[in-house]
Amino acid sequence: MTAHSGGMNHDAGGGPVRHIPVLLNEVLSALQPGRGQVVLDGTFGAGGYSRAILETGARVIALDRDPNAIAGGKDLATAFPGQLDLVEARFSRLADHAPDGGLDAVVLDIGVSSMQVDEAERGFSFQKDGPLDMRMSQSGPSAADVVNTLKVSDLTRVFGLLGEEKQAGRIARAIEARRKSERFSSTRDLAALIETVKPRRARDKIHPATRVFQALRIFVNEELVELANALFSAERVLKPGGRLVVVTFHSLEDRIVKRFFQDRFGRGGGASRHLPEAAVVPATFEPVGKLVIAASEEEAARNPRSRSAKLRAGRRTQAAARDPDHSLFGLPDLPAVSSTGG
Template sequence: MMADHGGGSTEAGGGPVPHIPVLLQEVLDSLKPSDGKIILDGTFGAGGYSMALVSRGADVIALDRDPTAIAAGQAVVGEAGGKLSLHHAQFSDLARFAPEEGLDGVVLDIGVSSMQIDEAERGFSFQKNGPLDMRMAADGVSAADVVNRAKVGDLIRIFSFLGEEKQAGRIARAIEKRRESDPFVTTRDLAGLIEIVTPRKATDKIHPATRVFQALRVFVNDELGELAQALFAAERVLKPGGILTVVTFHSLEDRIVKRFFQDRAGKASGSRHMPMVAVRAATFEPQGRGMVGASEAEAAENPRARSAKLRAGIRTTAPAERADFSIFDLPDLASLEKFGG
């Protein structure tokens, strides 16, 4: 998963606006980077978080699943003077890159980056026509594979849960009918159909294809599963006092992070009518006042920051718990990947 949800527009002079990570100051305030600290940036992107952490003295281990980000990031590594290492990997595998003594911090910026959106050939956005792809790692099942091969019932489940699309059934059935004679190839192919099936109303704040595109991207890249695994991995490798900071951009991601920190806050089993049977020690304590959002100034400057939410926790001395995915109440979508063969 790639990060740096910065602006991707162009200035009047034609030059690109720099990619500035969302909630950068809030991330720095949370992680408190300083000399001698080792922090893992699980979503390197354009290197915004990583270089800001390095500039404050921290040694940074950065990961990204996107080979394009890895190639472009070599120049950033060179500028870091040995304080940044960059690895091609999914952040669910972050424990493999942690030093034996543990980490002082982990930061995860979840979702698609402005750089990926701005590259039409990646197929993440319907604003620019391109292949219906959406693969962050540039391999595996593409969005076109899902749209053209998945059963209509599976498409409904994907659109309704991962995109929270109320017209999931209508859109899925229209896709099924159209693909029989004319398979979907480009982003405009799909967006155009959705525009016809669910026309935009004057009161709509977003394009009618927005939720379907979100759902496909999340499904193709297993974003929710990756996030859940990364949270458990961070719990295992953070030192006592280490900070886990996560920035999310839609409700499904934020719900997973919120439930993780709630679950890891420690619970006593039993009820007010019965004696306590066992007590679970907290593995994380909340940092600050809970969820932090973008300032009005940042949201005005960068529209993609409007939905950003930061949650953070401080690792305690309690041993890490087992990875129990049931705490997230996620649907089993893994079986859909076969698309009926």
């Protein structure tokens, strides 16, 4: 989820957990960065992965759609003169910022930026009251626009598909009933409404609003489509032997990455053993290490958020990049929303 390897991450309820970037050693092992290489960090955040890569002597092109993250990276650029290029851009556009000779590696950390959650005015967390915003790029329709304008059936799809919220329909109807008299404008306001539909029980591990807030953030920032496009872009600009490393924190994103690599490894990609050999599409990636890597028991104990982290990696082959095909991922058909300034 257009995420970042910051110095602090958050658990599902929004509480801070200070630690080094998730799966840092495993990411470096999969990337194999070094002097003379050019690595693109598509989710710069607070620069956790970028710093570790820079320390190997590699050059880093760091992207982030959040202008605050880019501004906050200037000290790191000063500490590594000539090694770090900071670019305000979506990672789906990473091919636009790759050098002509291609990239040696791409790393994507699809989690929530600690900086964004910490700033109440960004509206990502219900733990701190702030405007119902959630826009990583600080432009376009906000979460308030979504909850105040989408019809009940569309809200139900967003909450159900992107948040895997079992009470999606009830929450959507409650939102519609309330917004007739007063629009939603703050995070606490929406969280309080959700609690009236889903009162918190002692055995609940997460806040009742967690899944709805997750769904809104993914929807507002088009995170699933962004990830899919980033994978296709990385395939185009990685050199033969170049490595793509992706860390996810949620089943929706991990499913996209898994399907991409399965297809590009030549597993489950639709090629049949009954077809003539010429019809078999060559693999564009080969596996790097285990197909999926999870956090160690030690890291999971130190940082509860890392328990859901999954790392998948591939090494680019000589085969030509394939045309993007979003049908590979089975992405949900979601409604459009426009900005109302609310």
